[in-house]
Amino acid sequence: EIVLTQSPGTLSLSPGERATLSCRASQSVGRNYLAWYQQKPGQAPRLLISDASSRATGIADRFSGSGSGTDFTLTISRLEPEDSAVYLCQQYADAPINFGGGTKVEIK
C-alpha cells in the first residue's frame, strides 16, 4: 500500500505569492499516476492535475504539477484569494487508492 505524506500542513501566504506544496509517496508511484485536488469547505474535491503534471480542463494555468517516482509538487504561481482551500494528492497507480492528508493554503 502506497502511503502519501503531504507538507507543509498549513501554508499562509499573501496574494500574488508563490505556493509550493509537496506530496511524498512511501514507494514509487507507477506511471506517475498522481493527482492533485482542491477542496473548499462544504464542497467535493475538484480535480486540478492528473498524471502528475496534466492540468485538468478549465483549471487556471497558475496551477502546475511536477515530479516523479516518490516526490511530487503542486505549484500555484501567483496566489489569488479564491485559492484558499485544502489541496490533496492522490495516487491511482495501485490499489488501494490513497489520498494524502492535505495542505491547507490560507491567503493573508
Added chain:
Amino acid sequence: QVQLVQSGAEVKKPGASVKVSCKASGYTFTTYAMHWVRQAPGQRLEWMGWIDAANGDPKYSQNFQDRVTITRDTSATTAYMELSSLTSEDTAMYYCARGEQWLMRYWGQGTLVTVSS
C-alpha cells in the same frame, strides 16, 4: 455536462444500514466506473470501492470488504453504495466519483451520513 447527483442526508442508529444513491447524467453511464469515497470529520479521504458500470463487477477496499455493497442500475444511470452495521465511526460525508480507471475526474456533491443513537 457531466453531473453526479447524490441522495440526501441520512441519520441512522448504530447497527443499521444506509444506502446512498448517485444519479449520473451527461455521459454514457456504462463507459466509466463509479467510485465511492468517504471523508470522516478531520480525517483524510478514504476510498471504499468501485463498480464497473458496464458489467456490474464491484471491487472493495479491504477496510470495508465485509460491510459495503456497491451496485448500479444501468436503466436509471444510478450507482448505489450500501454500508451495513453502522457505528459512530461511520459518520462521514460520502462521495461518488466517476472513474477513468482509478482517476476520479467528476464528483458528486456528497451525502452526509450521521450515525447516532
